[in-house]
Amino acid sequence: MSAKPSAIIFGGLNTFSRTLAALLVPLEGEALVSNLRIIDKYSVAPPTTYLGAEFPKVLEKPNVEYRQANLTVPATVASCFEPSEGQGPFDYVFDLTGEVQWDRPEEIQISRTFNVARILGGEAARRHVKAYVRIQHPFYECSEKGSHDEKENVKPDDVLGTWWHESLRALAAIDNLNLVILRTAMVYGPYIDFGTITNFIVVAAVYGYMKQPMKCLWSPGKHPNHIVHSEDVAGATWALAEWMAGLGRKEANAIAGEEILFKNDKSKVKSVEGMVSPDTKCIAPLFNLEDDSNLTLAELGKTVTSFFGTGFEFHSFFINTAAKFKLEDLVEEINEAHVGEWTRMITTSNPPIPNTQYTAYMDLNKLKKSVIAFDATKIKSVVGYKLRHPTLTNHVMQNIIDKLKAEGSWPNLES
Numbered sequence: 001m002s003a004k005p006s007a008i009i010f011g012g013l014n015t016f017s018r019t020l021a022a023l024l025v026p027l028e029g030e031a032l033v034s035n036l037r038i039i040d041k042y043s044v045a046p047p048t049t050y051l052g053a054e055f056p057k058v059l060e061k062p063n064v065e066y067r068q069a070n071l072t073v074p075a076t077v078a079s080c081f082e083p084s085e086g087q088g089p090f091d092y093v094f095d096l097t098g099e100v101q102w103d104r105p106e107e108i109q110i111s112r113t114f115n116v117a118r119i120l121g122g123e124a125a126r127r128h129v130k131a132y133v134r135i136q137h138p139f140y141e142c143s144e145k146g147s148h149d150e151k152e153n154v155k156p157d158d159v160l161g162t163w164w165h166e167s168l169r170a171l172a173a174i175d176n177l178n179l180v181i182l183r184t185a186m187v188y189g190p191y192i193d194f195g196t197i198t199n200f201i202v203v204a205a206v207y208g209y210m211k212q213p214m215k216c217l218w219s220p221g222k223h224p225n226h227i228v229h230s231e232d233v234a235g236a237t238w239a240l241a242e243w244m245a246g247l248g249r250k251e252a253n254a255i256a257g258e259e260i261l262f263k264n265d266k267s268k269v270k271s272v273e274g275m276v277s278p279d280t281k282c283i284a285p286l287f288n289l290e291d292d293s294n295l296t297l298a299e300l301g302k303t304v305t306s307f308f309g310t311g312f313e314f315h316s317f318f319i320n321t322a323a324k325f326k327l328e329d330l331v332e333e334i335n336e337a338h339v340g341e342w343t344r345m346i347t348t349s350n351p352p353i354p355n356t357q358y359t360a361y362m363d364l365n366k367l368k369k370s371v372i373a374f375d376a377t378k379i380k381s382v383v384g385y386k387l388r389h390p391t392l393t394n395h396v397m398q399n400i401i402d403k404l405k406a407e408g409s410w411p412n413l414e415s
């Protein structure tokens with residue numbers, strides 16, 4: 001009999017669950033889990049979302065199972081927890097669910113983020129799973145200065161951020177759930193087509209190809225834009241599950257509990273089923289994750305553009321006019337040049353890759369000024385987590401681009 005834990009990953013096929021799956025059941029070497037079930041709303045055969053070249057091979061492993069399911073339905077969620085023939089109950093649950101698209105209306109954010117988390121957490125608690133790790137994206141506006149630790153009072157960003165944050169309160173309020181929350185900085189990595197940094201890399205590649213400096217809208221202030229590699233998100237997720245399994249919620253709260261403050265509109269409590277009262281003190285173990293590079297926007301820009309042989313400058317036109325115009329009205333104009341050039345790059349690539357899911361289009365959310373800083377001292381000192389990728393090096397960038405070229409989703413051009 002194997003003493004390894006079994007695990008379920010819910011959601012996140014469009015974010016980091018593929019990276020996590022590859023850590024739990026690597027293509028080469030020994031698996032960390034006895035068996036792994038992955039559940040999301042997408043089909044994987046045929047794929048209805050981008051999977052990257054590696055993940056389908058992980059799915060071929062004998063101890064890995066994929067299920068397509070609608071997690072907004074409680075009975076479906078319950079059935080997802082039922083172990084397969086001859087196997088015991090699942091030990092670890094990795095909750096990577098939640099809507100990540102900014103432009104969805106509030107009802108969707110509530111049903112796909114808040115509701116799903118609440119249903120999953122409730123079911124996991126009933127089944128006494130040993131660890132329930134919830135991934136929290138950096139859907140916050142951090143302050144420019146300050147400690148950036150887990151105690152900092154950060155503001156959820158927009159409707160999406162508000163419901164992601166509310167989900168943490170809902171989960172934290174389930175006393176007997178062995179919950180631990182991992183809150184990440186902006187994530188990049190191989191086969192990660194999601195998020196601001198990937199988009200930034202594509203646009204930097206375009207300017208590198210045009211041999212022009214990439215221009216930024218925001219003044220070269222010192223505001224933090226902290227990042228972390230997807231393999232560290234996976235590594236930290238696993239480390240937190242192991243940590244929690246050895247402690248249980250009560251002790252974990254005593255060691256690492258943080259209050260998850262109420263950040264919503266109080267009037268919603270009556271209308272949204274399952275919302276926790278603003279007066280309830282919600283405490284859960286919470287850990288930040290970012291790499292060691294402590295990048296400002298200017299440094300991030302320099303790091304990424306220099307890889308593509310160009311520079312990073314600040315756009316005095318927009319700095320001067322942003323005050324007069326609404327950013328919303330400038331999005332199409334800003335995108336015009338680099339989106340057209342990216343289209344040229346992918347269609348003249350050898351071979352052409354017109355259908356790549358990697359895009360140079362920067363939506364309003366990616367263009368707006370963001371301040372992201374989540375100091376990772378606590379996870380290092382309390383859990384002993386060691387970063388695999390302390391900084392974004394050229395070697396790491398090359399590895400990402402090489403993998404995408406090999407699978408045919410990154411243009412292959414003579415420069």
Ligand SMILES: *[C@@H]1O[C@H](CO)[C@@H](O)[C@H](O)[C@H]1NC(C)=O
Pocket residue numbers: 070072073
């Ligand atoms: C998932 O279930 C909900 C609730 O029954 C339903 O409204 C929604 O349309 C379903 N989604 C899909 C993709 O079937």
